[in-house]
Amino acid sequence: MKAPRTLGAALVAAAACLLAGCGGTKPPPGVVGDPDLGKLALTQYACHSCHTIPGVVGSDTFVGRPLDGLAKRPFIAGNLLNNQPNLMHWIRDPQAIDPITAMPNVGVSEKDARNISAYLLTLD
């Protein structure tokens, strides 16, 4: 009697996970922040209006480059080493790094940039 109930609970939890998106995604080694919060935050800074991002529902857009496989790229923004501090800097103030980039500063806070970069660095 108990086993089916546990199974049922597990099924319900799995369904809830599928519907609402499971919490508890771990950032990759050496990366800090909460990838799940980052995934939510990046939709609140309209990152997905210019970038297609795996796991984020949106239009097919090619204004910025697609962000799939970001974790595997050696460089970001052309010639910046791909690590979390650089990615956070780029997200927060792209024009400080590349004055002629079309990517605008959308006012991302440090905390949100940490979480957003944590999510993007899970994309491999």
Next chain:
Amino acid sequence: MPQAQTRLIVKTAVLTLLAAGGLSAAAGLIVWRAGWYNIGATASHLGIVYKGLEQAMRYSVRHHARNVPVPALGEAEVLRGAAVYRDNCAQCHGGPGTAPGTHALSMQPVPGPLVDAAMRWQSRELYWITRHGVKMSGMPAWEFHLSEADTWAAVAFINRMPAMTVRDYKTLTAMTPAQGQAQAQDQAQAEGDAR
């Protein structure tokens, strides 16, 4: 005998379809009435809902804009459009190197950039969207707020945007309408002289 069999098959098929349709409608009604679909703008649409609505919007615009006549749009319209765009569009759509306002970042659907709009839409469609807006997207209708000339000027500017650098955009949108007009006149004169 075969006739009776055929009737049985048809009857079963029809009843099965009716039952499936009824069950789907009931399930849909329950989800709708219970409020389970999250209307909040921090939760994403289901992919199928988003893509379905977006594609419906494309088909609708294509259909409704099919007979809109497009006037000649020149440099004067681009310059006039720069001011129109800056004053009415950039708040939500931003521009090359220029962020939209905070409110637009967290809208759903996101208004999104228009730097590539000319690669996705015809002039008549851009005009139609601007004039009539898009239901339930946050895009307002400008028919009663922008003149015909200003609406077409905005289209002319949007058409130019794919070829605009960050600096071009800043220069063009920094000009007052009068400056823009003066420059357009100079340009027209220069073109006339060249001819």
